[in-house]
Structures are given as structure tokens and as C-alpha cells.
Amino acid sequence: MEMLTGRPLVPGKADGTVLVARKPLSFWGGLNPHTGEVIDRRHDLSGQIVTGRVLVLPYSRGSSSTSSTLTEAIRAGTAPAAIITCGSDPVLALGSIVALELYQRTVPIIALDEAHYHRLKTGDRVVVHLNGKIEKVPQGN
Amino acid sequence: MLNGKFDAATRIAMSIIVRVAEVCDVDQLIDVSRAHIGGCTYLGEASLDFAEMFARLGGKVTIPTTLNIGSLDQYGWQIFPIRQDFAEKGTRIMEAYLQMGCELAWTCAPYQAGHRPACGEHVVWAESNADVFANSVFGARTNRYGDYLDLCAGLTGRIPAMGLHLTENRRGKILFRLDSLPMGLMQEESFYPVLGYLLGERSAEKIPVVEGLPKDMTDDQWKALGAAVASSGPAALVHAVGITPEARTLDEAFQGRVPERVEKVDMALLREVREKLSTCTDAPVDVVALGCPHFSLQEFLQLAALVKGKKRFPGVEIHITTSRFMRDQIRSLPAWAALERFGVRVIVDTCILHMRTVSPKARVLMTNSGKYAHYAPGILGLQVAFGNMADCVESAVRGCVHREDGVWKC
Numbered sequence: 001m002e003m004l005t006g007r008p009l010v011p012g013k014a015d016g017t018v019l020v021a022r023k024p025l026s027f028w029g030g031l032n033p034h035t036g037e038v039i040d041r042r043h044d045l046s047g048q049i050v051t052g053r054v055l056v057l058p059y060s061r062g063s064s065s066t067s068s069t070l071t072e073a074i075r076a077g078t079a080p081a082a083i084i085t086c087g088s089d090p091v092l093a094l095g096s097i098v099a100l101e102l103y104q105r106t107v108p109i110i111a112l113d114e115a116h117y118h119r120l121k122t123g124d125r126v127v128v129h130l131n132g133k134i135e136k137v138p139q140g141n
Numbered sequence: 142m143l144n145g146k147f148d149a150a151t152r153i154a155m156s157i158i159v160r161v162a163e164v165c166d167v168d169q170l171i172d173v174s175r176a177h178i179g180g181c182t183y184l185g186e187a188s189l190d191f192a193e194m195f196a197r198l199g200g201k202v203t204i205p206t207t208l209n210i211g212s213l214d215q216y217g218w219q220i221f222p223i224r225q226d227f228a229e230k231g232t233r234i235m236e237a238y239l240q241m242g243c244e245l246a247w248t249c250a251p252y253q254a255g256h257r258p259a260c261g262e263h264v265v266w267a268e269s270n271a272d273v274f275a276n277s278v279f280g281a282r283t284n285r286y287g288d289y290l291d292l293c294a295g296l297t298g299r300i301p302a303m304g305l306h307l308t309e310n311r312r313g314k315i316l317f318r319l320d321s322l323p324m325g326l327m328q329e330e331s332f333y334p335v336l337g338y339l340l341g342e343r344s345a346e347k348i349p350v351v352e353g354l355p356k357d358m359t360d361d362q363w364k365a366l367g368a369a370v371a372s373s374g375p376a377a378l379v380h381a382v383g384i385t386p387e388a389r390t391l392d393e394a395f396q397g398r399v400p401e402r403v404e405k406v407d408m409a410l411l412r413e414v415r416e417k418l419s420t421c422t423d424a425p426v427d428v429v430a431l432g433c434p435h436f437s438l439q440e441f442l443q444l445a446a447l448v449k450g451k452k453r454f455p456g457v458e459i460h461i462t463t464s465r466f467m468r469d470q471i472r473s474l475p476a477w478a479a480l481e482r483f484g485v486r487v488i489v490d491t492c493i494l495h496m497r498t499v500s501p502k503a504r505v506l507m508t509n510s511g512k513y514a515h516y517a518p519g520i521l522g523l524q525v526a527f528g529n530m531a532d533c534v535e536s537a538v539r540g541c542v543h544r545e546d547g548v549w550k551c
Binding site: 071097 | 519
């Protein structure tokens with residue numbers, strides 16, 4: 001079984017199917033927190049629903065309201081099951097940290113180095129562990 | 142500040158700052174002299190819950206703290222298709238921040254409202270276009286702060302010592318050369334948002350250094366460039382050689398090192414970006430939106446000169462977003478008469494991406510802003526045409542998108 005070692009920026013347990021974004025995404029203006037849909041029409045995930053998925057993206061970008069859009073998605077139950085970024089992304093981590101403060105709920109945010117990051121593909125089944133390890137579940141099981 | 146000596150609001154704010162420092166592997170905090178709150182718009186219950194939690198705990202800011210746009214134009218949201226519950230919550234969040242002692246500014250261009258930090262001053266500004274401006278024009282030091290940390294910094298006066306607060310992280314990485322561009326392009330208003338969009342996109346996380354920008358770049362040109370940089374990428378600092386205080390020379394911009402990459406910006410590249418900012422260029426226009434970031438007095442005067450003696454096509458709306466202070470200034474000048482006759486609608490303290498002023502029937506929005514052009518399709522569900530201010534006026538007169546290619550043809 002393949003195991004990737006990440007750094008848990010916001011630790012937590014999750015499992016789900018990977019959804020890889022090729023381009024960075026601004027959650028504000030890019031994600032509808034009420035529906036979980038990617039609404040940035042110039043983004044490669046435009047129209048996809050991130051809810052319950054393990055969202056893998058290079059980093060967040062764009063306007064400064066990405067953190068609260070993530071908190072709102074967590075509150076509304078539309079957030080991804082976990083978010084995996086290439087390198088650490090404090091903006092997303094903050095959205096999850098504040099969700100814990102306000103709603104006692106959180107989404108794990110895991111930072112991977114570049115080599116590990118590129119081993120995740122859309123459709124992979126993964127389990128995210130508290131210590132930041134990401135386990136790829138063999139397909140067909 | 143985490144122990145019993147401080148009130149609950151300060152303690153929670155401090156604990157959030159410390160957790161972020163941990164996430165970023167930073168073990169030191171620094172003092173900041175001012176904050177600009179980006180999170181004062183209603184973006185859902187979370188944004189309201191956060192502000193009201195601190196206000197309820199009696200939180201008060203300890204450093205001068207200004208407010209970015211709010212959710213509503215309190216002078217007249219009622220004439221727009223705004224839901225009552227959005228208006229109520231938007232008002233509540235604006236009040237919560239005022240209750241905590243923040244200074245009423247309600248603008249995304251604080252630098253044009255007298256808030257101009259000095260070179261080397263550490264600030265926490267949470268509005269992406271203002272971050273680019275503060276770092277690049279003033280040489281002040283701020284990161285691209287997301288919401289939450291802005292208020293936490295306002296309450297505590299502290300922030301993790303990281304990112305662009307540290308000299309070594311302000312080193313330029315990619316050199317963009319403008320020397321092959323035709324003379325005259327730099328007098329073209331839309332050159333700045335187009336170049337900004339290109340820089341944001343192509344520099345990604347590496348600080349861009351631009352050689353060849355005119356030394357007399359105006360605040361409005363910087364504003365347009367910065368907003369576009371921040372829309373297309375994560376950059377918060379653009380070193381303009383000879384303009385940015387810490388980039389007086391190329392060598393200084395790169396802190397004595399060599400660029401990782403050199404890019405020659407040519408017309409083909411810029412034209413491609415200009416086209417990309419529009420999703421349609423041949424259609425009836427429903428609304429012209431100007432003032433992203435907030436319109437300055439200078440821009441109002443420019444617009445007044447452009448619309449003088451012209452008549453708006455029936456049904457086309459002109460929405461201009463600005464601060465209440467800028468609106469009061471333009472209204473006191475003779476130029477206001479021409480704007481009023483043309484039928485412009487001035488919306489204050491907010492932005493059309495937050496307070497939806499555009500009719501649900503509208504399909505095409507025209508703008509001179511790289512940021513409106515970037516976000517309007519996703520947030521408002523509209524087609525966008527990008528042009529300069531004169532194109533916007535001409536399109537409003539004709540009722541359909543009209544763009545003079547002028548210098549872009551070269």
C-alpha cells in the first residue's frame with residue numbers, strides 16, 4: 001500500500017476520493033459555500049462539487065476572503081473531506097482553525113512536498129491520518 | 142497574552158495568531174502599527190459569527206484599524222434587488238466591527254483615503270489589491286492576509302514574523318522586461334490592469350520585478366495594476382525598478398542575486414491577456430461597472446470629461462463603486478453635473494461583487510477593472526467585456542460593446 005507523508009497543518013482524520021485541481025483556486029469567488037460547487041469559470045474544476053472529496057490543489061489564491069469561505073463551507077457541511085496542498089497554505093489552514101473555534105468542527109489541511117504531491121490523481125481513494133500520513137487505498141478493493 | 146492577564150477576546154485572538162505561527166513554523170511575533178480589516182462583509186454565517194463573537198466579548202482594537210468595504214451601501218441598498226436578511230446581517234457585521242473601535246473607512250483603496258504607511262512599516266492589510274499597493278508603492282510590509290488575522294492583529298497588535306515582513310523574503314525572483322513595448326502603450330489606461338494580470342499569472346509565488354515602468358506612474362495606474370496582479374495570482378509585492386522604495390536599482394530588487402528567470406513582455410503576450418479578460422466582445426451591454434478598486438476623485442473627473450455632452454443608451458446602467466468620502470467630494474464639484482446628467486449610479490462603502498446591484502436580467506457587464514473582469518463571471522454569472530474607461534463610456538452610449546483597439550494594434 002502506498003503511503004505519502006504530509007505535514008498536518010490542521011490535523012484530522014478523513015477518507016474520500018481525490019479531486020485534483022491543476023490550477024490554484026481562490027475559494028472566494030471560486031467556491032460556492034452553499035453548494036460546494038467550483039464556480040470559477042476559468043478554473044479546471046469549474047462545475048465540480050468538492051463536498052466530501054479529498055481536494056488536492058497547488059495552493060489557494062486570489063482575493064483575501066478564502067479563509068472565511070472555507071469556514072462557511074465547513075459550517076454549511078459542503079466542505080471537502082480534507083484539503084491537500086503543495087507546500088503549506090496558511091490561508092486555508094486559518095479557515096479550518098477558526099471553524100474549530102466557532103463550530104468545534106474542522107477539515108484536515110495537509111501539506112505535501114512536491115514529489116509526494118504529484119503522486120495523487122483524481123479518482124484515487126485515500127485515507128488521511130491524524131499524523132498527516134496519506135494512505136492510498138488500492139483500486140478495486 | 143494567552144494567560145489570565147488579558148481579556149477573553151485578546152486571548153482568543155492571540156491563540157489564533159499563535160496557531161497560524163505554528164502552521165508556518167514561525168516562532169516569533171512582531172509588532173504591527175496598523176491593520177485594515179478585509180473581513181467586514183457578510184460572506185455567510187461564519188463571517189458574522191466570528192465578528193460578533195469578539196464584539197460580544199468586548200474586544201477593542203489596540204492599533205489604528207481601518208475597515209475595507211462592507212456588505213451594503215447604507216445610503217440606498219433598498220433600490221437594488223437585495224434580500225432583507227442579507228441586508229440585516231450585512232448591517233450587523235458592519236456594526237460589530239465599528240463597536241470594536243475600528244475606523245470607518247469602508248474602502249478597498251485605503252491608500253487613496255489618507256492611509257499611507259511608511260517604508261518599512263509593518264502592517265496587516267487584508268485586501269489583496271491594497272497589499273500589492275502597500276508593499277510595492279510604499280515599501281510597507283504586509284502579507285496577503287486573509288480574513289480573521291486582520292481582526293486578531295487589530296486586537297493584539299501582533300502578527301507572526303513571516304513572509305513579506307522579513308527582508309530576505311522580499312527579494313525579487315523573476316525579471317519582466319518591458320523594453321520591447323511601443324512608446325505610448327504606457328499612456329494607455331488598460332495597459333496597467335493587463336500587465337498586472339500577466340504578472341500575477343506568470344510570476345505565481347515568485348516575486349516579480351518589472352523593469353521599464355514609467356517613474357511617474359499614478360496611484361490610479363498602480364491601483365489597477367495591483368488589483369489585477371492579485372486577481373490572477375498570489376503575489377503581494379511587485380518590485381518596480383526605480384519606483385518601489387527598496388528597488389531603486391535592479392541589483393537592489395534582486396538583493397544582489399541574479400533573477401531565476403527573465404521574461405520579455407511583448408505585445409503578443411499582452412494582447413492575449415487583454416482578450417482573456419473578456420468573455421465576450423460583441424454583445425449588447427446591460428451594465429457598465431467602474432470603481433474596482435474604489436473610484437478616486439481623479440477617476441471621477443476623467444469620467445466626467447468623457448461623458449460630457451453624451452447620452453447613455455436607454456436601459457444601460459452605469460454603476461460606480463467608491464467610498465462615501467470620495468462621493469461627497471465629487472458631489473461638491475461642478476463636474477458632478479455631467480455625471481448626474483449621464484445617469485451614473487454611485488454605490489458607496491461596498492462593491493457590486495458583495496452587494497448585488499446588477500439586475501438579475503442583466504447578461505453582459507463591461508468594465509475597465511481587471512478584478513471585476515476576473516470575478517464577475519463566477520460571482521455574478523455575467524458575461525464580461527474588458528476595455529478602458531473611454532470604451533466603457535462609448536459602449537454605454539451605443540448600448541453594445543465597443544472597444545477602440547488603438548495602441549493595442551501595434
